[in-house]
Structure formats: structure tokens, C-alpha cells
Amino acid sequence: MNKFDALFEDADDIFGGTPQSKYWDISKQISDDLVQFEFDDVIMRLAVMEKMLMKIHGEEMLDKIIKNYFYENGDEIELHKKSIYMELAGKLIYRLAD
Incomplete structure (x- = not known):
């Protein structure tokens, strides 16, 4: 098994888990x-x-x-944090293809 096989073991599961866990897996x-x-x-x-700032x-x-901003906007920040993790995971995958 080469080092990238774990990314493709289960085609239905590649996007399973949280954006954070997927970033760290990648x-x-x-x-x-x-x-x-x-x-x-x-x-x-x-x-x-x-x-x-x-x-x-x-x-x-x-x-x-x-x-204070996090306290007042925690849900919005958590969604944005997930988006950032997905963006970073995408960058890693893109860099992998270089």
C-alpha cells in the first residue's frame, strides 16, 4: 500500500468526517x-x-x-472555520498534484 492509498480506500467515505478531521487525514x-x-x-x-486589527x-x-466577537458570533465562526479547513485541505491536495 503506498502512502496515498488511505485517501482512496473507500470512495464513499473520502468526504466523511469533519472538515477538520479530513484536513489532518490528508x-x-x-x-x-x-x-x-x-x-x-x-x-x-x-x-x-x-x-x-x-x-x-x-x-x-x-x-x-x-x-467577544466569537461569543456573539460563535455559530458563524464555526461554519467559517470549517470552510477554511476545507480550503486548506484542497490546497494540500492541489499541491500534491504539482
Whole structure:
């Protein structure tokens, strides 16, 4: 069994599970270099967003604002988080094909 067979063991189950679990399943099948590259991209995006928010709200208020926003919009954030996991899994699969 080669290292990618686990992705295709059950054609009906490839999209089973949560977006988070599928991302981690896929990431385990791909070289560490590709996963690290994509993770670094996520951290870069996070850093940019934090800097943008800090310019508006200040560094001290950032955590409080984020926690309050999540409290008020938790369901929407969870849906968006799932969407991001699916996007990241797609990027890993795309990189695999390169």
C-alpha cells in the first residue's frame, strides 16, 4: 500500500468526517515540506489580520475583541472555520498534484 492509498480506500467515505478531521487525514499523507509551507501561509495570514486589527483597536484590546466577537458570533465562526479547513485541505491536495 503506498502512502496515498488511505485517501482512496473507500470512495464513499473520502468526504466523511469533519472538515477538520479530513484536513489532518490528508496532511498525514503529504510530505512535511508541503504541510509546513501551507501552515506558514496560514500563520502569515493570521499575522497580517492581527496587525490590521491592532492598528484599529490597539494590541491590548485585541484578545478581548476577538473573544467577544466569537461569543456573539460563535455559530458563524464555526461554519467559517470549517470552510477554511476545507480550503486548506484542497490546497494540500492541489499541491500534491504539482
